[in-house]
Amino acid sequence: MPYIIGRAKSEDELFGRYRDFITGVAWQHSVEYTGAGTGKVIDVRIQEGFEYETFTLTCVSVGQKGGTFSVTGSVSGTLPDAVVNEVYYQNQIQFYIDYGVTDFSLGDKFTITSRETSVPTKPKFSHVTPTRDSVTSTITVSCTKMGEIENSEDQIPAVPAEFSVTSTAGGSLGTYTQGQEFVSSLAKFSIPHEKSTEDQQFLVGDELKFHFTENEFKTLDQRWEMIWNESFNEGTEQFGEPIKNLEMRAIFKGTGLAGENDVFSFLERNWFASGTAYWELSYLSGFNPDLHWQEQPGLITDYSDQNETSTNARRPVHSFWDGELYYWIIANGRRVITCTKSSNYYHQSYQGLYIPFASPQYEPYPVITGGSGTTLSTGWNNTSAYNCNFWNPSSTESNGYYASLRLLTSSGGQHRFINYTNGSYQINRTGETFPYGAFGMNQVRSNLDGSFPVFKVGLYSNYGEMDGVYAVPGTDGQQSEDLLDFNDRKMVVFQNIYRLGVSDFVAMELS
Numbered sequence: 001m002p003y004i005i006g007r008a009k010s011e012d013e014l015f016g017r018y019r020d021f022i023t024g025v026a027w028q029h030s031v032e033y034t035g036a037g038t039g040k041v042i043d044v045r046i047q048e049g050f051e052y053e054t055f056t057l058t059c060v061s062v063g064q065k066g067g068t069f070s071v072t073g074s075v076s077g078t079l080p081d082a083v084v085n086e087v088y089y090q091n092q093i094q095f096y097i098d099y100g101v102t103d104f105s106l107g108d109k110f111t112i113t114s115r116e117t118s119v120p121t122k123p124k125f126s127h128v129t130p131t132r133d134s135v136t137s138t139i140t141v142s143c144t145k146m147g148e149i150e151n152s153e154d155q156i157p158a159v160p161a162e163f164s165v166t167s168t169a170g171g172s173l174g175t176y177t178q179g180q181e182f183v184s185s186l187a188k189f190s191i192p193h194e195k196s197t198e199d200q201q202f203l204v205g206d207e208l209k210f211h212f213t214e215n216e217f218k219t220l221d222q223r224w225e226m227i228w229n230e231s232f233n234e235g236t237e238q239f240g241e242p243i244k245n246l247e248m249r250a251i252f253k254g255t256g257l258a259g260e261n262d263v264f265s266f267l268e269r270n271w272f273a274s275g276t277a278y279w280e281l282s283y284l285s286g287f288n289p290d291l292h293w294q295e296q297p298g299l300i301t302d303y304s305d306q307n308e309t310s311t312n313a314r315r316p317v318h319s320f321w322d323g324e325l326y327y328w329i330i331a332n333g334r335r336v337i338t339c340t341k342s343s344n345y346y347h348q349s350y351q352g353l354y355i356p357f358a359s360p361q362y363e364p365y366p367v368i369t370g371g372s373g374t375t376l377s378t379g380w381n382n383t384s385a386y387n388c389n390f391w392n393p394s395s396t397e398s399n400g401y402y403a404s405l406r407l408l409t410s411s412g413g414q415h416r417f418i419n420y421t422n423g424s425y426q427i428n429r430t431g432e433t434f435p436y437g438a439f440g441m442n443q444v445r446s447n448l449d450g451s452f453p454v455f456k457v458g459l460y461s462n463y464g465e466m467d468g469v470y471a472v473p474g475t476d477g478q479q480s481e482d483l484l485d486f487n488d489r490k491m492v493v494f495q496n497i498y499r500l501g502v503s504d505f506v507a508m509e510l511s
Contacts, residue, residue, distance in 0.1 A: 001468070002216040003330040003510050004043040005096045007089050011277035011320045012238050014327055015269060016245040018338065021215070022252065022331050024223035026134030028114055030211035035059065035108025037067075038100030039084065044112055045094040050076070051115045052124065055093055057082060059108040065483070067104040069097060085483060087326060116209040122200055123178075128210045129188040132223060136214045137169035139187055143202040147178060147193070160193045161202040178202070187212070222333030224254045227287060238271055239322040251287055251296070254352060256333045262286075263334060263367065265351040266299060270378075275322040278378045281349060282315050283367045283408050300369065300406055300414065316371030316390065316404045318349035319380040328492060330508055335467050337508055339494055342380045346480050346494045347372035348389045348506070354407075356464035363410055366464055370405040372497060377402060381498075385420075389496050391457050391469055391506050392436040393417050405433065407463060417459070434458035435471050441503035444473040452478065454486045454507060468509035474502050 004021055008014035028051075029044050041057065054074040060081065061068040071079040073092055082088040084097045084104065093112070117124055147161035160178035167173055167186060176182045179193030191208070194200035217223040231246040247269070254263035264284035271277035285298030294301075302314035321342035328339040335352025349371045356366035370390020373379075377387045386402040388394040395402035400416030407415040419437040435441055435455050446452050455471040458464070470486075472478065472493060482493040484507055491507035 001330065001332050001509070001511050002220070002222075003328065005087060005098075005328050006043040006045065006094055006326075007087050008325045008327060010238060010241065010322070011269070011271065011325070012241075012243045012245055014320070014325050014340070015247070015279075017327075018329055018336075019226065019245070019247070019250070021329055022217065022224040022336055023226055024132045024215045024217040026130035026136075026215050026218070027213040028128060028130060028210070030113050030136070030138070030213055032111040032113075033109070035105060036102060037104030037108050038102040039098050039104055040100065041095050041097050041110050041112070043094070043096050046112070046114045047090075047092055047094065050092040051128075052117060052120070053092065053114075055112040057097070057110040057112070059104045059106055062104055062106060064103060065099045065485075067097075067099075069104075069110075113211055115211070116207075118205075118207045119202070122202060122206065123192050123194050125208060125210065126190050126192050127188075130212050131185060131187065132215075132218065133185045134187060134212045134214070135169045135218070136212060137167045137186070138209055138211050139165065139167045139173070141165050141176060141189075141191070141208045143204050143206040144175075146203050147201050149198055149201060158193065163191075163202075217331075217333075220333070221259065222255065222257060224252045224331075224333070224336070226250050227253045228289065228293075230293070238277070239273075239275070249293055251284065251293070252351075253287065254333050254335075256353075258333075261334065261353065263352050264298070265336070265369070266293070266296070267351075271322075272378075276319060276378060276380050277322065278317040278319040278373075278380075279349070279371075280313075280315050280317050280375060281351060281369050281371050283351070283369045283406070285365060285367075285408060285412065298408055298412070302401055302414075314374050314376055314401050316349070316369050316406060317373050317375055317378050318371045319347050319373060319378055319382075321345075321380045328508065328510075330468065330510060332467075337468060339492075339508060341480075345381055345497050346389075347380065347497060348391070348494060348508070350390055350405075350466065350469070352467075354459060354464050354466050357462055358464070363464070365408065365410075368405065368407045368459070368466070373404055374402055383498055387497060389494075389506070390417075391433055391466065391471070392419055392496055392503060393433065394420050407459065415463070432460045433466075434460055436503050441471060441473055444475070444502065446473070446476040450476075451486075452476075452484060454484070454491070457506070470507040470509065472505050472507045474500060474505040478505055480505075 057069040067084045069082045145162040148159040150158035163176040165173040229250040249268045266282040268280040282300040326341040330337045356363040390405040393405045395418040403416040405417040484491040490510045496504040
């Protein structure tokens with residue numbers, strides 16, 4: 001199952017990574033590995049200004065499901081060591097080393113390369129942009145005709161260099177003229193045309209290269225597609241910084257594990273100057289391009305007045321603070337689970353299909369949307385009783401308007417889930433998530449061998465169970481970000497926002 005684990009500077013950066021990951025955009029690097037361990041390095045982000053360095057990660061200490069790697073940049077030199085199962089974040093590079101079935105051994109080595117140039121003093125790529133169709137490859141841009149500098153005395157204009165473009169995956173991609181934008185189905189890039197000095201002119205044979213690694217969603221043929229969006233205005237700022245990802249509202253479509261499903265999800269981005277950002281979330285039962293977004297079939301519309309505005313529609317939300325965000329995005333073609341850490345508050349959301357108990361004849365489209373609150377409670381550090389993650393939802397009212405988990409019924413209606421109201425557990429007419437509801441976890445402890453029991457989270461009454469979401473007890477030292485292994489499945493543990501009680505922990509399946 002594809003997943004990424006990392007650290008984003010802001011909600012804006014996180015949304016860009018979320019979008020590119022689930023839609024199958026390729027990674028801008030290559031990774032070569034030699035060694036005995038079966039772990040891998042994931043979510044590699046080479047920071048701006050360091051794209052032409054090669055980074056070498058070498059195992060220098062070992063441990064069960066762990067270890068330490070030295071990190072060396074070909075220009076930066078020795079960097080701080082990286083610890084397996086922890087996000088590595090430096091000015092030059094970010095990544096996460098994930099343990100495998102076989103532990104790492106001393107000397108195991110990863111080599112990470114993004115871009116290369118045979119002429120470091122000459123212009124470099126001003127940008128490189130992969131696409132949803134980009135595959136694992138090296139693309140070489142080779143000068144076939146040198147340019148000429150500008151001669152102002154004789155009024156002779158500068159002449160840009162010309163290049164051939166080839167891919168190890170697709171052969172010739174055509175030709176390129178310096179200063180223009182190169183566009184193909186596999187990549188986009190440009191090289192600026194410097195007009196000033198002779199030493200900036202490319203000579204025949206000069207080469208630049210960049211490396212792509214195919215997104216696992218493309219490999220598995222489980223990519224989501226952004227089929228519609230509305231954008232913010234250019235120059236829109238978030239917490240004092242211009243945003244780079246302009247999508248304000250978006251509708252995504254998944255195709256299931258083998259192309260057998262159409263799964264629709266809605267996401268709207270919002271933020272307040274006070275320091276809270278949030279995604280407003282909803283399932284859809286379809287998409288009609290001729291309809292306004294508020295008229296799309298199945299959109300959750302629990303409006304609290306007659307104005308029918310987005311801010312009071314009481315849809316589930318996923319909240320963030322205005323600082324750096326640790327994230328875990330775990331997805332397949334059926335659903336997307338997003339987990340984030342804002343300061344010491346853990347928020348999670350779920351968009352997509354659950355696993356139904358009924359046959360497709362009775363549950364043809366088993367879809368849920370869950371967040372960490374609703375549009376009535378968007379604060380990232382809100383400690384109200386009704387601010388709960390979707391797997392153990394709450395409300396101030398028995399009707400569930402504050403409930404952070406919603407299910408689309410087979411009749412087209414909405415089922416709201418709440419396990420307790422105003423801090424009191426009870427079985428409600430709106431339903432509950434099992435085994436959390438009605439004190440279901442309060443007497444659960446660790447197993448005799450020291451491991452933790454793991455329970456699938458069910459949707460009462462007999463709808464089905466969530467995909468990859470498991471109840472675990474908050475006892476015996478259990479804490480957020482712990483990794484569990486259960487029946488050859490790797491899981492990561494989170495708490496319910498700020499809570500640390502017995503019934504306040506969940507495990508999300510990674511692989």
